Amino acid sequence: MLGAGSWGTALASVLARNGRQVRLWARRPDLADSIARAAENAEYLPGVTLPTGIRATASLAEALDGAEAVLLVTPSSTLRPMCQAIAPHLPDRIPIALACKGVERRSGLLLSEVVSQELPGHPVGAVSGPTFARETALDYPTAATVAFPFTYADRLDPRSSPAARLAMSLSGGGFRPYVSDDLVGVEVGGAVKNVIAIACGMMSGAGFAENTRAALITRGIDEMKLLAQALGGRRETVTGLSGAGDLTLTCSSTTSRNMSLGHQLGQGIARPSCFEGRNVVVEGEVNAVSVTDLAHRVSVPMPICETVNAVLHKGARLQQAFTELWARPIEAEPYALDLSLDHPSPDLPLQFGAD
Template sequence: MSDAGTNPAPAPFARVAVVGGGAWGTALALIAARAGRRVALWVREPEAAAAAARSRHSPFLPDHAIPPEVTVTSDLAAALAGCGLALLVVPSQYLRAVARAVAPLLPPDVPVLVCSKGIEAGTGALMTEVAAAEMPGRPQAVLSGPSFAGEAAAGQPTAVTVASADAGRTADSLAARVAVTLGTETFRPYLSDDPVGVEVGGAVKNVLAIACGIAAGRGFGANPRAALIARGLAEMKRLAEALGGQWETVSGLSGLGDLTLTCSSEQSRNFSFGRALGAGQTAAAALAGKAAVVEGVANARSVTDLARRLAIAMPICEAVQAVLDGDVSVDEAMRALLTRPLAAEPRALGDVRLRHPTEPPDA
């Protein structure tokens, strides 16, 4: 069935380079191959690349075979040669170095799709800002949304958001071309012209997932998780708006959708890490032996630093950072959140703040 009034699909990118061989990078390589594209997957470690090329399996996604349409290599120049689109799929704190290495190997008109989720430590830069700084003038889009790598690789129905600044101005925008390049019967990209809103959702949800995991680790049930998701969404919206993003975007797949997914499943590395903290483990013990990066650990610091700089209230993210720093215990952080002054939820009521009834009056 086709919808009346749809625009003709723009030309897809025939050859795609995926820079980053972790679970999500491998999943995106499989998705692109399933969509009929020729794919090169860059894996940083030569030994790991050689093993994956030989066995046709990634250690980060071992249950899913890498099809012959995907070339696996540790040679970055070879991976990028002749590609029409480069996907940057590396942990957020490594994106700048990778973008710097990619920049001279790509013609300036070849676009990049930023698939990293986070805010850079120290600079407070969004991932597209990092990429733009290292690749000035290059077209770019961002992909984010509720997508566990294993499920997407298995062909389970998955919907994501692809955003580019020109998405609302032309039917053959970069976001549209990315969508038709990666879209399959089970992988459905939605278009957005709000890269900022999309990125903020992807960064903040990992911190909030740690908070939900902590609550689960303390043995709490559904009530606190629902509260953390709803009030965490409010924090996400505040930050997005302060950076020029749209509230509507944060209510969609890349915000609420990804937040709900990440806060509700043991498949989430951030949720599992938080659960270990809530059960009494130290942060170091909870991270020990993990091959994959727990993005929320680094992003708790970068998100809260940015929020303070912008004078944005993000108490849940602040509480997570305080626990990670060892400044407060889990129980102290939870009590501080629950006994903050009572406030209004609709923005129309303004800044209503009432003393919490458990707090003693001023002396």
């Protein structure tokens, strides 16, 4: 388990409860030592006692020695250098699963493509779904998707596929995995949902309520579907745990850093002052740029993601940006009905600040 933040520690706990021997790599030696001494990650999951079977270390060589599978739980912005760092220590051909979400900013590559470029010869997949780390670590009933592309051999013997084997390792107690062969669809859902969650947070912080959030979630799922399909994924994947499920969770609680950031911005808090000035990594903030750039490359309209990107990175005023989002031309919801009508009152502003 490469990454000892809250989610990496939670997944390590799931595996250890299921009898797997887990090495949990932390970037900082002091964090690894603290976890080893206290059987608790007091920095990221305070109050959660970790099960036996987890060995914390700050050495990549020690973490990867004899490993049968690797889960990468590092921020998307540091994934490529992380792959380069582990390359000399990685056992041949073992599967690598991403437990981080996003699109690489400059290249527009899905994270699995980044790993495949840097670590050729390894099956690459992802673990994704509606999973808050603390609830997972406490063994609350939780479901997620394990996705790997299926080779011809995997289809002949699906029980021996990397996806099925990792799902079996994760399965137990409250954690219930599902298996998918649509890695693209799963990754797109994970990347886009963080951006949509910021949009929901912005509107919630600005004083709007459930109608607004439901609209953003529903239309956000549509943006996911269009991008997934354009990249070769399946629309149906986006209606599953890694798409609609993860989006619903992330847009429903300020436990999500993405929702929380949006909520603070919607309240008028300046970005440097959010999270009480702490340097908190918010994946949707990074992916607002990379997702919209990727959408432009494949000619997919993603107006909600565009709006978030404009507010976060282009100096747009939140009230004006969301007013323009709501005043776009009227469209048909089934795309088979080819219809676009100019909005009758595009200059009528949304009533921000209403109770």
